[in-house]
Amino acid sequence: MAGHHSPEEKSGILRQYFIGKRPMADICEEYGIQPDVFRRWEESVYENTDLIFRKSSHDGMEYYQNYDLVINWLSEAFRGRTLEVLGIKTGKIRRVCSYKPAEISVSAGILDVVFEDSAGKGYHVEEQRNLTEDDLYRFASQHFSAAKEWRDNITDIILASGRPYAGRKEIRTLTGKYAPLIIDLTERDGPARFEEIREAVSRGDTSLLTELVFLPLYGGERKPRFVRNVLRFGIDLCKKGKMPILLVAAALVMANKQIDRSVFNELWEEIKMLDVLKFAHERGKEEGKLExxxxxxxxxxxxxxxxxxxxxxDEIMSISRPDILVRLVKQATTCKEIEEFEKMLKLANRKPRPGVGGNGV
Structure with missing residues (x-):
């Protein structure tokens, strides 16, 4: 498959590297890509990381997400589970996908994806803060686009957050109607439910943790302290190995309009660091996975x-000790200048002087 690659093909190839954790050398060999070309693609991703969390001009709390990241997080969080935390009876979720793969960012709401259950039925989930009837018309047009791809085997679900929704719940025209399931999360008592989840976890029951993904949307008013407590609870459970890290990341995505940007970024960096260290340690200790x-x-x-x-x-690629690589991953994420990292690299690779340590030989 050498030669020109479309943007969609590049995205799929890079996804194997970032999400599938495939070695770059294997990918380049399979697709006939020169390593320097692959590195340019990778650099392009990093140069456009502002697309992951982009600030809207009219609302300082709207940070849009990269679709691949959101879908990956939600797939891991819900695979093998159902949507019963939303009050919807479904089969076990098999995958999460988007019916608009060419789009990079979300222009309305936080969530716009399709959950597919084990029976092959699709559930198109939209989240909209301060839902209005105008939003309903917009979602109606998207519904029929999704229905075409899913051969009408799809249910529309709108998660309403922010202000309570008092508008109509279906649109009727001369040729048909659009009647989604509207779940008004503003009516749910977030703090009370949070306490129930905490108590269940203290008893060793972790079956309710999936609900933490949506808990930041419960209740009507903006509640940064409550949301931060929910996310901190998830991070602490993750550190103890009681909660998948991608579930915590998915909860943070849902919380992005409820907390200040500085707090959002602080928690995101902490979650990212947990994932990096876990990945580096697990991959590094396995035979043949040092690369x-x-x-x-x-x-x-x-x-x-x-x-x-x-x-x-070249010096990094020559390191064969997993413990050193774990420490260097942390240094790589926090350093500001290459000279700073180079100093730590020399310290990590420094060998004892003759006569120092060991038997003094």
Whole structure:
């Protein structure tokens, strides 16, 4: 498959690298891509990371997400579970996907994806803060687009947050009607439900944790302290190995209009660090998987400082100790200058002087 690659093909290839954790060398060989070309694609992703969380000009609390990331998080969070936390009877979720794969960012609401259950039935879920009847007309046009792709085997669900919704719940025309399931999350008592979930976890019951994804949307008013407590609870459970990290990330996505941007970024960095260290440690300790940990160091170093000199790249790729790679991943995510990282790299690779340590030989 050498030669020109469309944007969609590039996205699929890079997804294998970032999400599928495939070694770059294997991907380049399979698709006939030169390593320097692949690196340029990767650099393009990092140069456009503002698309992951983009600030809207009219609402400082709207940070739009990259579709691939959101879908990946929700797939991991709900695979094998149902949507009963929303009050909807479904089969077990098999996958989460988008019916608009060419779009990068979400222009309305936070969530616009399709959950597919084990019976092959689709559930098109939209989340809209301060839902209005105008939104309903917009969603109606999207519904028929999704219905065409899913051969009408799809149910529309609108999660209403922010202000309570008092408008009509269906649109009737001379040729038909649009009647989605509108779930008004503003009517739910978030703090009370949070306490019930905490008590269940304290008893060893983690079956309710999936609901944490939607808990930040419960209640009508903006409630940053409550939302931060929910997210902190999830992060602490993740550190103890009691909650999947992608479930925490999905909850943070849903909370992005409820907390200040500085708090959002602080929690996002903490979640990212947990994932990085976990990945680097697990991949690094497995035989034959050291290359993945080395490439993780390089990816985050490039994100922090830009272009990495070849001699530093070569030195990183020569490291064979997983514990050193784990420490370097953390350094790569926090350093501001390449010289700062180079100093830590030299310390990590420093060998004892003759006569120091060991038997003094």
């Amino acid at each position: 993945n940990a080395r490439e993780m160091v390089l990816r985050f170093l490039e994100e922090s400082v830009g272009i990495v000199p070849a001699y530093i790249s």
